Amino acid sequence: MKYENVYKFYGKTKVLDKFNLEIYDGEFLVVLGPSGTGKTTLLRVTVGIEEMTQGKIIIDGEDVSRLPPDKRNIAMVFQNYALYPNMTAYQNIAFPLRMAKKPKTEIKRKVEEIAETLKIAEVLEKNITLLSGGQKQRVALARALVRDPKIFLLDEPLSNLDARVRVVARGELKKIQKELGHTFVYVTHDQSEAGSMADRVAILRSGKIEQIGTYEELLNESQSTWVGDFIGDHPMNFISGNKIGLKGHTIGFRDSWVSEGTGNLSGTVELCVMGEESYHVQILLDGVKDSDGILPADQEIGTMDGFAGSTLSLRSSKKYNIGEHIRFGLNRYNVYDESGKLVECVKPS
Numbered sequence: 001m002k003y004e005n006v007y008k009f010y011g012k013t014k015v016l017d018k019f020n021l022e023i024y025d026g027e028f029l030v031v032l033g034p035s036g037t038g039k040t041t042l043l044r045v046t047v048g049i050e051e052m053t054q055g056k057i058i059i060d061g062e063d064v065s066r067l068p069p070d071k072r073n074i075a076m077v078f079q080n081y082a083l084y085p086n087m088t089a090y091q092n093i094a095f096p097l098r099m100a101k102k103p104k105t106e107i108k109r110k111v112e113e114i115a116e117t118l119k120i121a122e123v124l125e126k127n128i129t130l131l132s133g134g135q136k137q138r139v140a141l142a143r144a145l146v147r148d149p150k151i152f153l154l155d156e157p158l159s160n161l162d163a164r165v166r167v168v169a170r171g172e173l174k175k176i177q178k179e180l181g182h183t184f185v186y187v188t189h190d191q192s193e194a195g196s197m198a199d200r201v202a203i204l205r206s207g208k209i210e211q212i213g214t215y216e217e218l219l220n221e222s223q224s225t226w227v228g229d230f231i232g233d234h235p236m237n238f239i240s241g242n243k244i245g246l247k248g249h250t251i252g253f254r255d256s257w258v259s260e261g262t263g264n265l266s267g268t269v270e271l272c273v274m275g276e277e278s279y280h281v282q283i284l285l286d287g288v289k290d291s292d293g294i295l296p297a298d299q300e301i302g303t304m305d306g307f308a309g310s311t312l313s314l315r316s317s318k319k320y321n322i323g324e325h326i327r328f329g330l331n332r333y334n335v336y337d338e339s340g341k342l343v344e345c346v347k348p349s
């Protein structure tokens, strides 16, 4: 599927801005981005429940931009599942096939088959209101899958599940997608979902793709300070390049890219909290007041609202006491120019 120069306006508000993207067949693409950046609009325009203002969507060489939703061979799973509350799970899943006037025997066979795959066979006769969040989510998925569409659009389908069920559901979803070979376009706010499921992640910013790649590439080779700040469990750390001889540039590094004990940076531990696999250590860098050294605490870099240049976060296997003074160096870092664009990824040997 390919988007070519797609624009979407709501009145005067530009939501999709010359949007271009090719999604490969069988790919699991996750779309991440801040709130209000056009993710849901992108899905709604793709499935056809919202008309685009300008541009094309091409599927298998055919321009589907002006086709009605039921002629696009695309299914969408909504965040709130949009199930029919007065129907059983069976009736919900069968609904699109009934609308397509399929024979009863075929409907029964398909619904049972998909219910088996998604492990909801035993709840088929239950009313939808009696199902758990996880079961509802699977019914919604089954209802989308039963039509056997080529492309699936999923808008935060796991967000109503509790944290543990969500982790299991992620794995199942990924497995189903690979087994069936469908193309999935999956919108989420949850970066760990992106990291665990996506073949590629597209970061949407103001209706355009800011960067696309594997989650790892986005983390390690963030193309802009904006992406570095946005992606990851913690934002990328940024310091002035002056400190290490790169005047006018910004140095970006992840909290795990440090070696403790030696190096040309030092600071005082402000906070040390235990994470799942390591300690998250917050450091107030030395030299904060030095105008030729580290950026002053109140200075903002680029578009990173409220980013205080003086406080960094590190990941460590060691527990530190508050007030402890530590020295550290960088195992790798990225260099950004004045406009916040990536210049170089450096890995000192």
Ligand SMILES: Nc1ncnc2c1ncn2[C@@H]1O[C@H](COP(=O)(O)OP(=O)(O)OP(=O)(O)O)[C@@H](O)[C@H]1O
Pocket: 010, 013, 015, 033, 034, 035, 036, 037, 038, 039, 040, 041, 042
């Ligand atoms: N029907 C509509 N009429 C007018 N403006 C709309 C409409 N739908 C969305 N918008 C606006 O378009 C912009 C993008 O909305 P959209 O829901 O696509 O963002 P999103 O990235 O999915 O956000 P979120 O992550 O919060 O769900 C927002 O500014 C929103 O207010």
